[in-house]
Amino acid sequence: MDTTTKAGAKALSLAPATRAALVNGRRPTSRRLAPWLLVAPTLLVMLATSVFPLAYSLVVSFTRYELARETGWEFAGLVNYRDALRDQRFLASAVQTAQIIGPALVTAFVLGFALALLLNRPFGGRGLFVSLLAVPIMVAPTAGAMSFALMLTPKYGAVNDLLSILVGQQLLIDWLGSPTLAKLSVAVVQVWRWAPFYMLVLLAGLQAIPDELYEAGRIDGASPLQLFGFITLPLLRWPALVGLLIGFIDLIKIFDTVYIMTTGGPGGSTETLTFYTYYTGVRFFHVGYGAALSFYVLATVLLLCVLLVRVSGQREEGVA
Amino acid sequence: MTHSLWRWTKAAGFYLILLGVTGLSLLPTLWILSTSLKTPGEYFTFPPIWFPRRPTLEHYRLLFGEYGGVQYLRNSLIISGGNTLLVLALSIPAAYALARYRVGGRALAFWILSQRMLPPIALVIPLFLLYAKLQLLDTFPGLILAYTIFNIPLAVWLLIGFFQDFPRDIQDQAMVDGCSELGSVTRVILPVIAPGVMVVALLTFTLCWNDLLLALTLTRSSTRTIMVFFTSALYAPTDVQYGSASASIVLGIVPAFVLTICGQRYLVRGLSMGGVKG
Numbered sequence: 001m002d003t004t005t006k007a008g009a010k011a012l013s014l015a016p017a018t019r020a021a022l023v024n025g026r027r028p029t030s031r032r033l034a035p036w037l038l039v040a041p042t043l044l045v046m047l048a049t050s051v052f053p054l055a056y057s058l059v060v061s062f063t064r065y066e067l068a069r070e071t072g073w074e075f076a077g078l079v080n081y082r083d084a085l086r087d088q089r090f091l092a093s094a095v096q097t098a099q100i101i102g103p104a105l106v107t108a109f110v111l112g113f114a115l116a117l118l119l120n121r122p123f124g125g126r127g128l129f130v131s132l133l134a135v136p137i138m139v140a141p142t143a144g145a146m147s148f149a150l151m152l153t154p155k156y157g158a159v160n161d162l163l164s165i166l167v168g169q170q171l172l173i174d175w176l177g178s179p180t181l182a183k184l185s186v187a188v189v190q191v192w193r194w195a196p197f198y199m200l201v202l203l204a205g206l207q208a209i210p211d212e213l214y215e216a217g218r219i220d221g222a223s224p225l226q227l228f229g230f231i232t233l234p235l236l237r238w239p240a241l242v243g244l245l246i247g248f249i250d251l252i253k254i255f256d257t258v259y260i261m262t263t264g265g266p267g268g269s270t271e272t273l274t275f276y277t278y279y280t281g282v283r284f285f286h287v288g289y290g291a292a293l294s295f296y297v298l299a300t301v302l303l304l305c306v307l308l309v310r311v312s313g314q315r316e317e318g319v320a
Numbered sequence: 321m322t323h324s325l326w327r328w329t330k331a332a333g334f335y336l337i338l339l340g341v342t343g344l345s346l347l348p349t350l351w352i353l354s355t356s357l358k359t360p361g362e363y364f365t366f367p368p369i370w371f372p373r374r375p376t377l378e379h380y381r382l383l384f385g386e387y388g389g390v391q392y393l394r395n396s397l398i399i400s401g402g403n404t405l406l407v408l409a410l411s412i413p414a415a416y417a418l419a420r421y422r423v424g425g426r427a428l429a430f431w432i433l434s435q436r437m438l439p440p441i442a443l444v445i446p447l448f449l450l451y452a453k454l455q456l457l458d459t460f461p462g463l464i465l466a467y468t469i470f471n472i473p474l475a476v477w478l479l480i481g482f483f484q485d486f487p488r489d490i491q492d493q494a495m496v497d498g499c500s501e502l503g504s505v506t507r508v509i510l511p512v513i514a515p516g517v518m519v520v521a522l523l524t525f526t527l528c529w530n531d532l533l534l535a536l537t538l539t540r541s542s543t544r545t546i547m548v549f550f551t552s553a554l555y556a557p558t559d560v561q562y563g564s565a566s567a568s569i570v571l572g573i574v575p576a577f578v579l580t581i582c583g584q585r586y587l588v589r590g591l592s593m594g595g596v597k598g
Contacts, residue, residue: 035421038413042432042472045410049469050435050443057446067449115341123334132342135577139349140530142547143569147348150355150562155366158351164367196345253439256532260551274441274533281445282537291445298442305437 061292067285080292089268090293093276096269100183101251104190109244111191112198119199120206130203134196141193145260148189152176152261179269182262186270189257194247205239206232238311245308249301273297349573356380356566363562379563389568392549395460396572399535399545400528402464407471407524408517415479416505429480436473443469444537451538458540466534471524478523482516483509522578529572546572 061081064074084090119130136144151158152175164171175185209232217227255274258264264271264279277297281290355363356379358372383389417423418432447466448457456462486509494504510517535545550568 035417035423038417039423039428042410042414042476045465045468046432046435046472049447049465050438053443053446053450054438056450057442060446060449118334118338129338129342133345135349136345138526138577139573140547142530142532142550143352143573144348146550146565146569147352150566151348151351156364156368156562158347158368158370161368161370170367192345192348249437253441255441259532259536274439277441278444278533278537281441282448287445287449294439294442294445297439301437301439305434 057291057294060288061295063288065288065291067287076288080289081295083289084293084296089271090276090296092268093271093273096183097252097254097272100187100270100272101190101248101254104187105194105244105247105251107187108191108194108247109198109240111195113202113240115195115199116202116206119203130200134200136193137196137200139193141256142260144193145189145257148185148192148257149176149261152185176262177266179266182266182270186254186257186261189261190251190254194251197247198243201239201243202236205236209235241311242308245304245311249304249308252301252304253297273300352566352569352573355562356570358563360563379567383564383567383571387564387568389546389549389571392544392546392568393571395539395543396529396545396547398460399463399467399543400525402460403467403471403528404521404525406464407468407475408521410468411472411475411479411520412510412517415476416483418476419480419483429476433473433477436470436477438469440470440533444533447534448537457538458543460543463535463538463543466538467528467531471527474527475520475524478516478520482513486513 060073062076062078064076064079115133119126119133139147152160154160154172154174157175159175160171160173163173173181176182213231213235214227217231222230253274254272255278258270258272258275262270264275273293274297277290277293280286280293354371357375357377358369359374359376359378362369362372362374414432418429451457451462451466454462456465491504491508494508495501499507529545530547531545532547532551535548536551539545539548546568550565550572
């Protein structure tokens with residue numbers, strides 16, 4: 001409570017708040033507390049739904065707690081965390097997550113960039129095209145994965161039919177049948193969803209570049225390629241980097257697509273971190289162990305977030 | 321003459337590429353729409369037929385009738401709608417206090433934002449255990465509450481931006497003219513930033529509507545959402561119900577289209593959490 005009031009007082013010493021205090025200067029104490037009352041419900045809800053469950057989970061992760069057996073809360077120390085590092089399936093799921101999202105992210109970025117460059121000019125129907133191209137971002141991942149699952153069925157799907165027409169002979173590829181192709185299929189769904197995101201982000205970045213820079217470059221005799229290399233690319237560096245990190249942070253949690261298209265198969269080859277942790281903790285009731293696994297995932301995401309903050313911080317300094 | 325021909329060819333090529341990419345991008349959605357209108361005989365044809373010859377609404381009738389699709393849609397609506405209202409009720413005052421009075425400084429605002437990045441799986445396991453203890457599994461209040469974890473940070477973050485963008489002098493003027501502070505917010509600021517609030521509401525609703533992991537873990541029979549229903553519809557034990565599954569997916573996608581059309585301008589900002597200036 002004491003720290004709360006102190007922080008409140010500190011907040012009030014800032015200029016805009018002082019102004020407000022001057023406008024309504026009659027009841028200083030309630031004025032000082034009122035803003036905290038506005039935030040309090042949100043903080044309480046977050047405490048209940050996020051902070052407490054996380055702390056609870058941390059405690060569980062140090063026990064052998066199993067829901068299926070009456071194990072109770074037997075303290076196990078770091079055993080779960082140690083076991084996780086020897087769990088071949090868990091380690092494989094980490095590798096597989098990287099194998100799926102790494103290429104997917106790079107491809108999505110390149111495609112999105114190409115689209116952004118293509119759209120960064122005035123032409124008829126531009127708004128319509130941008131809106132239509134942005135649709136995959138908002139389609140539920142579940143629905144997107146289901147659509148792809150249907151399109152990839154060997155005999156009745158659209159993908160083999162399209163490829164057959166292009167190649168000129170009947171193809172019956174079992175897209176979800178082999179480990180490599182299944183990973184590729186899951187990755188393609190991510191490209192489909194993330195390329196439009198990068199298109200929007202980079203298009204916004206491109207439009208923020210003032211035309212004068214290009215004019216000045218042209219007057220100095222720069223070729224289109226030089227304009228691109230010395231003006232466009234450097235100015236897109238920060239939006240690109242931040243966008244890539246956001247994509248990485250989001251994709252590392254990949255679950256829906258895998259759950260629907262392959263349920264981790266064939267032979268566990270598309271199991272991702274979240275997928276394996278979900279099955280361990282929720283489906284097979286190894287809650288103690290599952291909680292430990294989830295903290296490994298959390299730590300990875302946290303690391304990426306720190307990186308993101310560093311990068312954004314650097315950008316702000318660079319601009320100022 | 322040749323010059324204009326060249327220009328014409330270039331423009332045609334440009335639109336051709338654009339149409340091709342747009343077509344590929346929309347193909348999965350259109351394929352589902354087409355499948356949902358085909359008869360089983362048509363979607364089990366090899367090689368596949370792209371457009372239904374005799375479009376039928378049979379699958380939608382089955383979905384709403386025998387498969388009880390209305391119930392899942394209703395559940396999704398209750399959970400997403402309830403969560404949106406709760407999130408707005410909590411975030412609007414909080415964002416106002418954070419923007420105007422800098423409650424807790426940058427640290428608090430940043431901490432709230434950081435919750436958005438939490439991997440859902442880290443919360444799914446403890447929520448599953450706690451909800452089982454508190455008998456919140458498979459209840460609407462439980463689910464509505466669970467989604468606040470990820471939606472409050474997003475809503476607060478976007479709303480802070482809207483409140484900060486609102487000119488301070490106009491609010492001061494309203495208060496000098498005798499408006500209370502509450503009045504200045506409800507009668508001056510909120511009407512102006514209403515489009516922004518609308519986008520926040522739509523984003524919250526869609527993120528909630530689209531979720532699978534939490535719904536899969538925390539719902540059972542009585543609160544099962546349309547997203548969880550999808551997964552069972554496609555792999556129905558008796559028969560592969562492509563048609564009904566497609567019909568349910570079409571219904572599940574509708575909110576996304578509404579959102580994309582309504583909030584395209586704010587989409588980048590919303591999705592990148594203000595990390596990218598747009």
